[in-house]
Amino acid sequence: xxxxxxxxxxxxxxxxxxxxxxxxxxxxxxxxxxxxxxxxxxxxxxxxxxxxxxxxxxxxxxxxxxxxxxxxxxxxxxxxxxxxxxxxxxxxxxxxxxxxxxxxxxxxxxxxxxxxxxxxxxxxxxxxxxxxxxxxxxxxxxxxxxxxxxxxxxxxxxxxxxxxxxxxxxxxxxxxxxxxxxxxxxxxxxxxxxxxxxxxxxxxxxxxxxxxxxxxxxxxxxxxxxxxxxxxxxxxxxxxxxxxxxxxxxxxxxxxxxxxxxxxxxxxxxxxxxxxxxxxxxxxxxxxxxxxxxxxxxxxxxxxxxxxxxxxxxxxxxxxxxxxxxxxxx
Amino acid sequence: xxxxxxxxxxxxxxxxxxxxxxxxxxxxxxxxxxxxxxxxxxxxxxxxxxxxxxxxxxxxxxxxxxxxxxxxxxxxxxxxxxxxxxxxxxxxxxxxxxxxxxxxxxxxxxxxxxxxxxxxxxxxxxxxxxxxxxxxxxxxxxxxxxxxxxxxxxxxxxxxxxxxxxxxxxxxxxxxxxxxxxxxxxxxxxxxxxxxxxxxxxxxxxxxxxxxxxxxxxxxxxxxxxxxxxxxxxxxxxxxxxxxxxxxxxxxxxxxxxxxxxxxxxxxxxxxxxxxxxxxxxxxxxxxxxxxxxxxxxxxxxxxxxxxxxxxxxxxxxxxxxxxxxxxxxxxxxxxxxxxxxxxxxxxxxxxxxxxxxxxxxxxxxx
Numbered sequence: 001x002x003x004x005x006x007x008x009x010x011x012x013x014x015x016x017x018x019x020x021x022x023x024x025x026x027x028x029x030x031x032x033x034x035x036x037x038x039x040x041x042x043x044x045x046x047x048x049x050x051x052x053x054x055x056x057x058x059x060x061x062x063x064x065x066x067x068x069x070x071x072x073x074x075x076x077x078x079x080x081x082x083x084x085x086x087x088x089x090x091x092x093x094x095x096x097x098x099x100x101x102x103x104x105x106x107x108x109x110x111x112x113x114x115x116x117x118x119x120x121x122x123x124x125x126x127x128x129x130x131x132x133x134x135x136x137x138x139x140x141x142x143x144x145x146x147x148x149x150x151x152x153x154x155x156x157x158x159x160x161x162x163x164x165x166x167x168x169x170x171x172x173x174x175x176x177x178x179x180x181x182x183x184x185x186x187x188x189x190x191x192x193x194x195x196x197x198x199x200x201x202x203x204x205x206x207x208x209x210x211x212x213x214x215x216x217x218x219x220x221x222x223x224x225x226x227x228x229x230x231x232x233x234x235x236x237x238x239x240x241x242x243x244x245x246x247x248x249x250x251x252x253x254x255x256x257x258x259x260x261x262x263x264x265x266x267x268x269x270x271x272x273x274x275x276x277x278x279x280x281x282x283x284x285x286x287x288x289x290x291x292x293x294x295x296x297x298x299x300x301x302x303x304x305x306x307x308x309x310x311x312x313x314x315x316x317x318x319x320x321x322x323x324x325x326x327x328x329x330x
Numbered sequence: 331x332x333x334x335x336x337x338x339x340x341x342x343x344x345x346x347x348x349x350x351x352x353x354x355x356x357x358x359x360x361x362x363x364x365x366x367x368x369x370x371x372x373x374x375x376x377x378x379x380x381x382x383x384x385x386x387x388x389x390x391x392x393x394x395x396x397x398x399x400x401x402x403x404x405x406x407x408x409x410x411x412x413x414x415x416x417x418x419x420x421x422x423x424x425x426x427x428x429x430x431x432x433x434x435x436x437x438x439x440x441x442x443x444x445x446x447x448x449x450x451x452x453x454x455x456x457x458x459x460x461x462x463x464x465x466x467x468x469x470x471x472x473x474x475x476x477x478x479x480x481x482x483x484x485x486x487x488x489x490x491x492x493x494x495x496x497x498x499x500x501x502x503x504x505x506x507x508x509x510x511x512x513x514x515x516x517x518x519x520x521x522x523x524x525x526x527x528x529x530x531x532x533x534x535x536x537x538x539x540x541x542x543x544x545x546x547x548x549x550x551x552x553x554x555x556x557x558x559x560x561x562x563x564x565x566x567x568x569x570x571x572x573x574x575x576x577x578x579x580x581x582x583x584x585x586x587x588x589x590x591x592x593x594x595x596x597x598x599x600x601x602x603x604x605x606x607x608x609x610x611x612x613x614x615x616x617x618x619x620x621x622x623x624x625x626x627x628x629x630x631x632x633x634x635x636x637x638x639x640x641x642x643x644x645x646x647x648x649x650x651x652x653x654x655x656x657x658x659x660x661x662x663x664x665x666x667x668x669x670x671x672x673x674x675x676x677x678x679x680x681x682x683x684x685x686x687x688x689x690x691x692x693x694x695x696x697x
Binding site: 294 | 453454455456464526530678680
């Protein structure tokens, strides 16, 4: 015991911090990969039952091991780089998107004090870090050496950038009410009433913008299967494609987590422990995302931009103004 | 500030593409996202069926007709047999004609269901595809019950049909039809009033009456532009004169009107089928003719209303056991040639919607 104490006091605090973060990074990384596997399985099952079929049933009971089989297949596939591609950028694009997707989990609170680091710029940090996706999409599109990928990348970048504005505007309402940007503070200020009841318009705008941010139907233009095969990641094969695919699901999980933190009260709830409530609420929001994907047709690019700039932003501003007015009065 | 110089670039919507419904190539010249020129390239699915038919006797050609256009195989079989019977002066018994109408209208519903499924997938709605397939499964089971084959059935013969329908066929068809209208209501509920769908298809790809007539467009494509042209009413071939059905017409000739026309046509076909199943007479299913089929010398052109439009067969006979020339006038060929005209100035997403709404089928274009 004494030797361990001596050891700990000798190691510098910086190294301890580094070990702390490395440990939590490993935990979060493995948890996220497991969650992504669960999400992809869930998507395949939900879409199957909505379409009157079964989905994966063979690999494992009701197909829950299907993802492991798919991941092994992706790893074993040949990694093709097109001749016209810019090799370094082509290699870095999936790395970047994966990094950006993971970094958001620094400030997601799973329960009371179950957070890696409670930054006091919590929400803005998440939004900033998930914007790395845009950079990675443009890198992937330009470096693929194919006109279709380029088209997909441009559309994707335009879409994500234009929907960031109403996204942040819709989040500003609850932030004003909570009075802080920190995720823990926002969760705690929902102890009396959830923000979805106080700011329903903001919630709807947030769900629409979040669907656009993670490139899901009805906003899946960058990867519009019927037009551009797979858009900006057409030319990727093997595990690089796997990275894009997983990063998309991690982004969806992040968007759902933000919805739960800001609008649905985070991890509050009776009887069950905090983290379980958090996961239940997150899966509820994810179910909404999946439901929309398998029901609605897809927007055209200019109609999408029109909706974002001409309709969502004015409504979000109006919501913000009314919120500010009511806070000022009360 | 001087204008930013932009350059038009050329993209290949190549033979392998998720939404060209087969192997069809479009060379698209674009300025940004706007299309300036579309050039279709065909021939990837050419199987020289017309040449093959010159070396086969009349009975052997029938399975080839199934495969000429596999989604409406019954129609093509009938389109081939109709001129041969007319040239030989063969009268087909009533029951055979009713059976032919039943098979053709079931095939029309099946073909329109496929069109519906692929159209909605092109526009991004993934689920209606599977619902359409569920209905089509019922029709394919009916085909298998009567003919032994689900899609390519080899059922029509010169002088009638190959064999009579088994017991239970009409009951099964009636039970399918009794729920069919509700199912079409369900499909319409997903798409018809959906504002995303309406924005994607209204005023897109408008085919005016002049363009339609100049290019020889037919079928639901021209009916959506407001021209009342349906060969089942105009020519009244087979026993269609004895059935009571309406022809749905559109107004603008845009993708939305074509969609509505085809949905209504499915309901009208169901109506014809219900009348056929009630009124089908007893009798023979095939006229007695000699097994060696030798039409007299001559030429004849006959056309029918297939799900895509006017399907015409020009048959030249030199009095021998094999046809001298068998030429097919396929509706998709003419409809394809309209695409370069109406797609200019639209975006790529609109091109996909147009191709989907026109119901182009490469096996019919290339033969």
